[in-house]
Amino acid sequence: MYEIFIFDVDGTLIDTEEAVMGSLQKMLKVHFNLSVPQQDLKFVLGIPGAVSLPLLGITDIELGNQLWNNYMADFKKTIHVFDGIQQLLSTLKEHSVTTGVVTSKTYQEYQNDFVPFGLADDLNYIVCADDTELHKPHPDPLQKFLQISEAIAESSIYIGDTIYDYECARDAGIDFGLALWGCKNPDSIPAKYKFEHPKDILSLIKPQ
Numbered sequence: 355m356y357e358i359f360i361f362d363v364d365g366t367l368i369d370t371e372e373a374v375m376g377s378l379q380k381m382l383k384v385h386f387n388l389s390v391p392q393q394d395l396k397f398v399l400g401i402p403g404a405v406s407l408p409l410l411g412i413t414d415i416e417l418g419n420q421l422w423n424n425y426m427a428d429f430k431k432t433i434h435v436f437d438g439i440q441q442l443l444s445t446l447k448e449h450s451v452t453t454g455v456v457t458s459k460t461y462q463e464y465q466n467d468f469v470p471f472g473l474a475d476d477l478n479y480i481v482c483a484d485d486t487e488l489h490k491p492h493p494d495p496l497q498k499f500l501q502i503s504e505a506i507a508e509s510s511i512y513i514g515d516t517i518y519d520y521e522c523a524r525d526a527g528i529d530f531g532l533a534l535w536g537c538k539n540p541d542s543i544p545a546k547y548k549f550e551h552p553k554d555i556l557s558l559i560k561p562q
Contacts, residue, residue, distance in 0.1 A: 358453075362400070375395055407419065455479075456498075491517070491521035493526035516537070530545050
């Protein structure tokens, strides 16, 4: 049973895969004359652009991120909230459970891609890529969340969809739940819990 429920954003609360991959692929082609199959770009899912762009040979990270975010607008219609997430967050709020997100998005990306769906009002705390020097899979983002929320690791659970999320939770001493609805390789990611549907998470609420 847990008192603190922390969520990843991309692939966990909202489905952004098509937008992230499509916009990156377009940006690489238009501005860097790089034709990269989407299959070869999957490694960028779950980590900040500041980490993934250098691996693609891009040295001007600020420019690369700006161009990438600009092209995200072309794919905005492909982004959607996963079924059951709205009800999950509303129910957690009704139970006065502390919630929040730890995301590899920058604060501006969070504002652009997530806030318009109206889910942010049901979350108590936010940790974005801007808030820590080191990012997932390092434990720093979750440790930052514990710091600002004054929560303890043993009462918290982090729910995400990638190996980076699991490693971040593991090294922060926080239990991990895998969101199967957004996960592409569930068999290769260890997790204390594997959730088929967002409503399954509600069974872990600590009784009042």
